[in-house]
Amino acid sequence: MKKIIIDCDPGIDDSLAIMLALNSPEVQVVGITIVAGNSPAEMGFGNAKKVLDFMGRLDIPVYVGADKPRKREYVNALDTHGEDGLGESFFPDVPGQEIPSETAIEFMRRTLKSGDVSVVALGPLTNLAELIDTDLSAFLSIERLVSMGGNFRSHGNCSPVAEYNYWEDPDSAKVVYDTLFEHGKKIEMVGLDVTREIVLTPQILDDMKQVNPVVGDFVEKITDFYFKFHWEWEHIRGCVINDPLAVAQFIDPSILQGIEAFTEVETGGISLGQTVVDSMGFYRKESNALVFTKVNKKAFWEMFLTRLLGMEASDCKVRFKEIFE
Ligand code: RIB
Ligand code: CA
Numbered sequence: 001m002k003k004i005i006i007d008c009d010p011g012i013d014d015s016l017a018i019m020l021a022l023n024s025p026e027v028q029v030v031g032i033t034i035v036a037g038n039s040p041a042e043m044g045f046g047n048a049k050k051v052l053d054f055m056g057r058l059d060i061p062v063y064v065g066a067d068k069p070r071k072r073e074y075v076n077a078l079d080t081h082g083e084d085g086l087g088e089s090f091f092p093d094v095p096g097q098e099i100p101s102e103t104a105i106e107f108m109r110r111t112l113k114s115g116d117v118s119v120v121a122l123g124p125l126t127n128l129a130e131l132i133d134t135d136l137s138a139f140l141s142i143e144r145l146v147s148m149g150g151n152f153r154s155h156g157n158c159s160p161v162a163e164y165n166y167w168e169d170p171d172s173a174k175v176v177y178d179t180l181f182e183h184g185k186k187i188e189m190v191g192l193d194v195t196r197e198i199v200l201t202p203q204i205l206d207d208m209k210q211v212n213p214v215v216g217d218f219v220e221k222i223t224d225f226y227f228k229f230h231w232e233w234e235h236i237r238g239c240v241i242n243d244p245l246a247v248a249q250f251i252d253p254s255i256l257q258g259i260e261a262f263t264e265v266e267t268g269g270i271s272l273g274q275t276v277v278d279s280m281g282f283y284r285k286e287s288n289a290l291v292f293t294k295v296n297k298k299a300f301w302e303m304f305l306t307r308l309l310g311m312e313a314s315d316c317k318v319r320f321k322e323i324f325e
Contacts, residue, residue, distance in 0.1 A: 001028045002143075003116060004250065005108060007065070008243070009037025009123030009165075010047040011077075012087050012226050016219070016308075017122055017148075017243035018051050022060075023307035026251050030111060032062045033104035037123035037168055038077040039085030041067040042099065047086045049094040054218055058094070065104030065127035069169035077164055080229050087225035105130050109138045118144040120250050122243040124165045125149070129172035132179050140183055148246040149173065150263070150275035151192040152291050158273065163192050166265055167273030174265040177275075181262065181288035189263065190249050191275065194256055194295040195242035202227070202237060204301075207320055212309040219308070248300050249292070255299050258292035298324055 004027050008014040021029050032052075034044040041064050048062045068074040082088035104127050111117055112131075119142050121128060132139045149165035150173075158167040166173040180187055200223060209216030226239040249256045262278040262285035277291050301323045306316050317324040 002026060002118060002250075003028050003030045004118045004120050005029075005031050005033055005111060007033045007035060007104070007119055007121045007123065007127050008044070008048070009035050009039060010044050010051065011038035011085060011123065011243070012081050012222050013241045013243040014038070014122045015047065015051045015086065015222055016241050017120075017247045018048065019055060019308055020244045020247045020304055021120070022055050022057055023310075024247070024251050029060055030117060031107055032060060033108060033127055034062065034064045035104070035123045035127045036067045036069070036074055036076070037165065038081045040076060041065065043085045045099055046093050046097075047084070049097045050086065050091045053094045058097070061100065061107070063102060063104040063107040064099050066130060069124060069126055070129055070171040070175070072169065072171070075168055077168075080226070082225040087222040089221040091221075105134055109135045112138045112141045115141045116143055118142060118146070118250065120246055121145065121147040121149070122246060124169035125172040125176045126169045129169075129175040132175055136179070139179065140185065144188065144250065145180075146188040146190060146246050146250045148190045148195065148243050150189050150265075150291075152275065152277045152279070152293060154191065154193040154196055156274070157192060159271070161271045162273030163275075166275060170265050170267040170273040173273070173275075174267050177263055177265055177288055181285065184286065186260070186288055186290055188249060188290045188292070189275065190246040190256065190292055192242070194292045195245050196240055197295045197297055198241055198245050198300060199236065199238040200241050203322055204238075204320065208305070208309060211311055211319055215308055244304055245295065245300060248303050252299065252303065255296050255303075256292040257294040258290055260287035261289060261291055262287055263289040263291060
């Protein structure tokens with residue numbers, strides 16, 4: 001089992017990613033750290049607890065980190081994730097779940113020192129930049145750093161060129177990418193180029209409800225708002241579920257293919273938050289990022305559906321033939 005910290009901003013797709021990780025025997029989630037992003041940090045804490053409660057996994061500790069970006073004004077994404085940050089499912093708060101006095105950064109510092117813990121980052125990189133400020137050696141001890149964020153050739157979702165996680169806090173994203181470059185390390189960037197390929201459609205959701213009504217109903221409750229948002233803004237029948245793909249990539253690195261390139265994050269001006277991926281080597285700088293450009297969609301859906309629904313792969317291919325035909 002590989003140990004991971006999930007750093008996230010739940011968040012509808014963050015919640016689906018947590019569900020995938022908790023149903024995957026290859027990973028041990030040693031803790032969840034919350035960062036302000038889709039939802040304000042305290043709301044994200046409560047939403048993580050709601051998902052853990054549904055999964056019967058309140059044993060997993062949740063810590064609260066940054067409540068705003070490194071420099072910019074905080075801009076949430078509740079327009080996309082609903083006023084409760086969980087698709088306006090309005091699940092009641094889980095009783096008796098206080099925010100721990102230990103902060104996300106303190107938890108990361110003491111946990112990462114062992115050197116065999118990875119981080120799957122599903123929100124803005126504010127906590128990781130703060131970790132770099134506070135304890136660089138702990139940050140450099142991260143075994144693998146997988147981040148849902150950024151975009152290479154695909155257009156942005158917050159501006160023509162920027163993806164939300166890196167647009168909401170470009171300064172932190174820049175600190176992380178620059179620090180990795182300075183120390184000869186790499187981030188695995190699961191950006192919009194590949195996550196846009198992962199669309200939960202009404203058909204898939206209906207079939208999920210048939211196969212496992214309890215899980216299907218929960219997924220429907222938290223994604224219904226997301227479906228409406230995607231139809232209204234992007235005329236997509238379905239919703240792009242970005243974050244679970246980062247967990248899937250951690251579990252099975254063959255699901256995504258891409259390029260190694262020096263990548264830097266723009267922090268100002270019209271292209272603020274853009275990941276500038278030097279795929280042609282103009283800057284003659286060593287790569288600090290594995291930037292994904294291709295996804296094996298069938299492999300993702302088989303992993304996601306069999307694990308969330310508790311079904312065999314052979315059965316999955318029959319029940320969800322619209323994916324596997
Ligand atoms: O741009 C998509 C990303 O921003 C996802 O991680 C979503 O949850 C939001 O955090
Ligand atoms: Ca997220």
